[in-house]
Amino acid sequence: MSIELETELGGEFGDERGLRRFLLGTLGVAGFVALWWVASLFNPSYVLPAPTAVAETFVGELQSGAMTTALVQSITHWLPGTVVGTTLGVALGVTLAWSDLADDVAAPLVRVLRPVPPLALIGFAIAWIGINDGGAAFIIAAGAFWINYYAAYGGVDSVSDEFLDVGRSLGVTSDIGLVRKVVLPAASPEIITGIRTGIGRCWMLIIAAEIFGVPGIGRKILTASNNLAVDVVIAYILLMSLVYLVLDTGVEAVQNRVLAWR
Amino acid sequence: MTVAGVSKTYEGDAGPVRALDDVSFEVEDGEFVCIVGPSGCGKTTLFRIIGGLEGATNGDVLLSGEPVTGPSPDLGIVFQEYHLFPWRSVRGNVAFGLEQLGMAAGERRDRVDEMLELVGLGGSGDSYPSRLSGGMKQRVAIARALAVDPELLLMDEPFGSVDAQTRDMLHRELLDVWGETEKTVLFVTHDVEEAVKLADRIVVMTPGPGSVREVVDVELARPRSRTDEAFAAYQEQVLDLIRE
Numbered sequence: 001m002s003i004e005l006e007t008e009l010g011g012e013f014g015d016e017r018g019l020r021r022f023l024l025g026t027l028g029v030a031g032f033v034a035l036w037w038v039a040s041l042f043n044p045s046y047v048l049p050a051p052t053a054v055a056e057t058f059v060g061e062l063q064s065g066a067m068t069t070a071l072v073q074s075i076t077h078w079l080p081g082t083v084v085g086t087t088l089g090v091a092l093g094v095t096l097a098w099s100d101l102a103d104d105v106a107a108p109l110v111r112v113l114r115p116v117p118p119l120a121l122i123g124f125a126i127a128w129i130g131i132n133d134g135g136a137a138f139i140i141a142a143g144a145f146w147i148n149y150y151a152a153y154g155g156v157d158s159v160s161d162e163f164l165d166v167g168r169s170l171g172v173t174s175d176i177g178l179v180r181k182v183v184l185p186a187a188s189p190e191i192i193t194g195i196r197t198g199i200g201r202c203w204m205l206i207i208a209a210e211i212f213g214v215p216g217i218g219r220k221i222l223t224a225s226n227n228l229a230v231d232v233v234i235a236y237i238l239l240m241s242l243v244y245l246v247l248d249t250g251v252e253a254v255q256n257r258v259l260a261w262r
Numbered sequence: 263m264t265v266a267g268v269s270k271t272y273e274g275d276a277g278p279v280r281a282l283d284d285v286s287f288e289v290e291d292g293e294f295v296c297i298v299g300p301s302g303c304g305k306t307t308l309f310r311i312i313g314g315l316e317g318a319t320n321g322d323v324l325l326s327g328e329p330v331t332g333p334s335p336d337l338g339i340v341f342q343e344y345h346l347f348p349w350r351s352v353r354g355n356v357a358f359g360l361e362q363l364g365m366a367a368g369e370r371r372d373r374v375d376e377m378l379e380l381v382g383l384g385g386s387g388d389s390y391p392s393r394l395s396g397g398m399k400q401r402v403a404i405a406r407a408l409a410v411d412p413e414l415l416l417m418d419e420p421f422g423s424v425d426a427q428t429r430d431m432l433h434r435e436l437l438d439v440w441g442e443t444e445k446t447v448l449f450v451t452h453d454v455e456e457a458v459k460l461a462d463r464i465v466v467m468t469p470g471p472g473s474v475r476e477v478v479d480v481e482l483a484r485p486r487s488r489t490d491e492a493f494a495a496y497q498e499q500v501l502d503l504i505r506e
Contacts, residue, residue, distance in 0.1 A: 162345045165315050169333035170410060171362030181358075185349040261349050261390045 049231040058235040066220075067239060074206045074216035079205040081137035082202040085144025086195055092145075093152025094187070098179060110149075117146070119144040119208050126212055136209035136216070143205040151194020155187030187257055194249045203244050263289040263312070263446065268321035270307055280471035281307045284321070287465050289414075289448060294440060297450045297462035300504055304472030309418045309450045313337050326415055335359055338412030338445075342419040344399040346391040352378070352402050359410035360461055377405040380439055397428040404436070406410040408443060412487055417449045421456070433459060437484065454504070458496045459486050466503045475503050 033051050040050040049057075059068045096103045096110075118139045125135040159182070167182040184191075207218035217236055224232035270282040277503045281304040295328060299305050312323050316332040324328040330337065345357050353374050360370045369458050378384050381401040400420055407415060421429040437460065440447055448492040451457055464478040480496055487493060 160345070162341060162343065163347070165333065166339070166341075166345050166347075167358075169313065169315070169335070169337060169339045170359035170406070171335045177362075182347070185347065188349065261351075262392060 004158040006118040013162060046228040046230055049234065054231050054234045054238070056118050057231040058238060059234055061232070065235075070217045070220050070236070071239070071243070072213070073214075074210070074218065076138055077133040077136035077209060077214065077216070078202060078206055080133075081140025082144050082199060084137070085141030085202070086253055088141070089148025089198070090152045090191060090194070093149040093154075094156050094179070094184070094191075097153045097156035098175070098183065114146060116142075118205060119211075122208075122212055129212045133214065135212070136206075138212040139209040140202045140205050144202050147198040147201055148191075148194045151197070152187065152191050153195075155190025156183055159183050189262065192255050196248070196255055200244060200248055200252055203240070203247060205237070206240075263309075263326075263448070264322075264324040265312065266322045266324065267321060268308065268311060268318045268323065270304070270316075272310060273320045279506075282318075283310075283378065283471040283473045285467075285473055286321075287477055289446060291446055292444050294437075294447045294449065294460055294462045296463075297448065297465045297467060298452065298454055298456035298457045298504070299467030299472060300469050301452060302470045303467040304322065304470055305450050305452075305467055308467075308472065309416060309448075312414075312448065313339050313416050321337050335410035336413045338407030338415045340400070340403045340407050340415070340417040340420045342422045344391075344396075344403045344423075346402055346406070347401055348391045350390075351387065352383060352389050352391070352394070355391070355402055356405045356409050358406065362379060365411060367373065373409060380408070380442065381405045382435060387418075395428075396424040397432055400432060401435070404439065404477045408421060408439070408445070413446065415445045415447045417447065420449075422451075434485075436460070454497055454500045456486060458482075458493055458500065459488065464500055466500055475506070478503070 025169060037051050038049045045053060058067075064116040092106075096106055121139055121142050125138045130139055157233075163186055164181050167178050172178050172181055177200070206216055207221060210216045210218035211222060217240055221233050221236045221240075224230075224236065242258075265285055265287050268282055268285045269280070269460065271278050271280050273279075296320060297305050297308065307316065311318050314323075314330045314337055325336060347358065350358065356374045356377050357370050360373055363438065374387070375384075378387055381404055383398065383401055383405065386394070386398065389485070391402070394402070401422075403420070404415075421432050424432065433456070436447075439445075449457075449460060458480060461480050464480060466475045466478060467473065468475045478496070478500060482490070482492055482496070488497075
């Protein structure tokens with residue numbers, strides 16, 4: 001909404017605001033890097049390497065192909081894990097919010113299972129699936145599941161009864177029909193927000209998912225940190241952040257497109 | 263449309279509550295009937311029962327001889343809060359019922375155009391509800407209900423959320439639409455002046471448990487002016503009935 005306001009108030013004014021924010025943001029980052037550099041002068045490289053050292057390492061890893069490999073490895077379990085967890089979470093959230101019967105049956109189970117963090121499931125992942133992409137995907141799916149479940153549940157639960165009244169009076173007779181034509185569109189803002197949050201959360205979970213020996217960016221960070229190669233650690237954290245940025249920006253663009261009606 | 267001995271009791275916090283008590287009246291084809299009563303007289307409950315959104319505890323509602331068992335496109339409903347689907351454009355909202363009827367896309371488009379012209383929104387088809395004023399939204403709601411050619415158009419205080427000037431304009435437009443489509447309209451309101459302005463007949467309800475006190479025939483030629491003596495007399499008459 002505020003972006004609209006900016007452009008509506010006139011090109012010059014809008015550009016000024018945007019430009020200002022960009023400059024201030026850049027200043028903030030530059031200041032941070034400057035502080036980091038100063039601090040690194042007073043610390044050995046295994047505690048805090050200089051920004052330049054990290055940059056060199058980053059380029060080195062990129063050029064050697066190690067970064068690309070790690071990225072592909074992580075995506076191999078991140079993607080299916082996210083897709084499965086998101087789909088199941090949304091499906092279950094919608095079903096339990098819509099059907100009183102299903103909700104009554106499942107509510108105590110949900111209560112009990114909810115607080116289990118994905119990390120605690122590592123044992124199950126290893127025992128049931130194994131130390132492989134499948135096991136890692138399992139952890140990631142667990143991360144996606146609850147966020148999407150609660151978002152979808154909340155979204156469907158809060159759909160006003162009047163929308164359903166209108167839908168029925170205009171000829172939608174079946175439950176499926178109502179869910180498809182009224183409930184899901186009405187709950188789409190909450191559901192899409194859940195999907196977006198889940199995607200980001202899952203990406204950050206790759207470290208936990210890879211902790212028991214599955215290759216990827218998280219594994220790289222863990223081994224480097226064990227070897228006190230802090231520059232490598234920072235370089236790969238940067239990679240993670242960059243990927244997150246790309247992901248989130250992409251999903252945000254889709255979100256704005258789909259929810260342009262708001 | 264016949265309302266025959268409709269009663270409604272529901273479970274309240276402190277025991278059963280009688281919302282409606284033996285409500286009976288008839289509405290002829292093409293009539294404009296208003297239901298008037300003080301708050302708490304159960305007129306919204308009655309509205310929902312006639313519209314098939316709720317069931318009556320006793321009694322029946324008959325539409326062209328057939329009992330009303332649930333909501334249907336034959337019972338067009340317009341609510342006070344519009345309840346337009348925000349994720350659909352104006353055209354999308356009006357077309358919703360037509361999609362349910364399985365109408366072909368080309369036919370739908372024509373029908374939607376027709377409806378939008380009828381309510382004076384010809385150029386606004388591609389706008390979304392979030393961008394519309396209250397008056398425009400209500401017009402869309404009316405077009406949406408009328409698109410499926412209902413036997414009865416039910417309206418529950420539809421102009422309660424708009425300002426007085428917009429309401430006057432919407433009154434005129436509604437009467438125009440009614441004249442053009444020759445629909446049967448059942449209009450619920452607490453505003454006696456509005457009722458006298460619009461209705462052929464006014465069903466006056468008693469406060470809870472609601473029942474019909476009297477049905478008043480409004481024999482005034484349209485367009486009606488509230489400064490008219492006869493108009494004021496009818497208003498007095500209805501107000502007295504409510505106050506009794």
